[in-house]
Amino acid sequence: MHIPATLVRGGTSKCWLFSQVNVPVERDRLEHLLIGAYGGDDPVQLDGVGGATPTTSKAAVVGVSPQSGVDIDYLFAQVGIGTGTVEWASNCGNCATGVALYAVAKGLVPITGDETRLVLRNTNSGAILEAVVDTAGGVVHEFGERTVPGTRAGGVGVGLTFLAPAGRTTGALLPTGLAAQELPIAGTPTPHGLPVTPWVTLADAGAPVVLIDAVRAGLTGTESRDEIRSLVPWLRSVRHAAAPLMGLADPGAPLGDAVPKVGLVGPAAPYTSTLGERIEPADHDVAVRMLSMNSPHPAIGLTSAVAVAAAGLLKGSVVADAAANADGGATLRIGTPAGVVPVRCTEATPDGPGRVTVQRAARILCDAEIFVPRAQLPRAAA
Template structure:
């Protein structure tokens, strides 16, 4: 009889949440210790390889994500999840942020796997992100009292339909730094390296974000993804200059590339999406172009969208200026993929108690991922 070494495999579920793909792992199947979990994810994703060929990673920041899910012991919370941004080609995992698109997938997963019981045509999933402490609610379409494999809800960035999930961030302001405005200013000039000062708003809502006034650097905020590639180096420099001012790093400490998130904000102008959709200036309120790690985001991360919407409430911020003033409950964000409406509600002392985005999710596969031992030599 032919013998082979024992299988080293990990059960996982691949989900699409919005415009991201994310492997979800139940906590019982993976190590609880962060270092061991990172080793497993790097090996499973093939994350030392820039194309992640020998692994399940998607080779882009929006498709090289993971989350570890468990039932929550916290009163009033159904699900805890730990988000992992698996670096592409770096062999490292960023643990400092959250991902709203993955949270959308977590909500559907929780219902589909029986972690949260169905409650009729819509099922509420109350979630806590273990990275940041953020509290979220996902309202999953369970029409007919059923979990649906497919749906017709779409989001900008793909024509594919999915199961409708309304995602709400609760009391999102200051979750990381303790304040919506970590520096106390709605807008300020930021000196980057030895260049001219850049006008920015530094905001903590959903995630810490530094928003650059596009007009102040002779840009529009409506650049294409390809055009944004040329601006990645100096936007990273903006991120690194802002990080210590926002209390995210100590002066002189090397910053990471997950937070603060960074991008351009500009006035609405007509543009065409990569899928050929024509967007008129009157269709939205602000143009936004964000980075995802060190790559232009093809749409917008939901945590960034929350920060932009919160900034839009603040008179004098770069988002408020670009929109030409207040826009009411809804801020329509023009992204490379199309318009993402975000609603701020339950305002208390100018801070939104609820920030909601309509999303879609779909479970793509249940799998066993065969994971190389981290110490095992790999063939060239």
């Protein structure tokens, strides 16, 4: 069988987008379809359209929303690499950027002049986002000049705002009620001498995250991707210890690697980005290194960036302590491996920021028909 799909680049991710009218509604049938289309059983995804990295093995199902005040619904899927599974537990801000451009380009929302504003709902988490797509001249552009850290390629400008993002998954910005705490993890320290009780902030805004105080762990937060790769077993242990405390997993239940997101946070320090640019302490407020599933993220997921920025508003949090020398403004400049990502929090309340905004870029790469092996589909879909 073959399925129409559109490949988009949103920020630093690539995502295949499927119209909801062209794919099964049933989650198990949709999962089988995506595994077959992406070659999800294969660790290099050679016999499919997956990119064999967490940031290029993503999908979303898009449609007009039935909810009043919302224009577009999208269901996000993180297709496993060599696992034959799909993670449905999270959202992806980079893919949401692509969804916004796609919705305008496909006529799902009308163009309204030089900028087109639309409201998106992520049906995985219930998150509501506002997007502003550059439609200068009242048209959709195939190319643009807006760039983001992690690529020198330009794209169409898309401003993405997460509306009241705190607690969308767990019910609170701080699921344990603490701005920071010790987190006992199973096992013993690794050969790196890493702690079994790291100092962390457990937060939920954009996505649930566990943010580790890098300095207290004997690290910096400016580690290279190879250095982060060597820390993956320990970081996974931290993630798995945090999940039950955040209400994301029952004690003793199998633990996934989608949520909470996990990463290191350290004070601003000099480093060289993956594009060869020198990043000085004056250029950023905090240094952050996150995982994407079980791989070092090449930059930072937007949902993680939202959580980092929201946590930065909380006195005593790992982020606030690391950013002690920042100017205290509404914008937190996050130093990522790819460069600096500014995130702006406004309309702050005791429950968290009302709006968290990032400026991104997107580009539609192609429209295609994906041929899916029938043998990899459930009988009802064959």
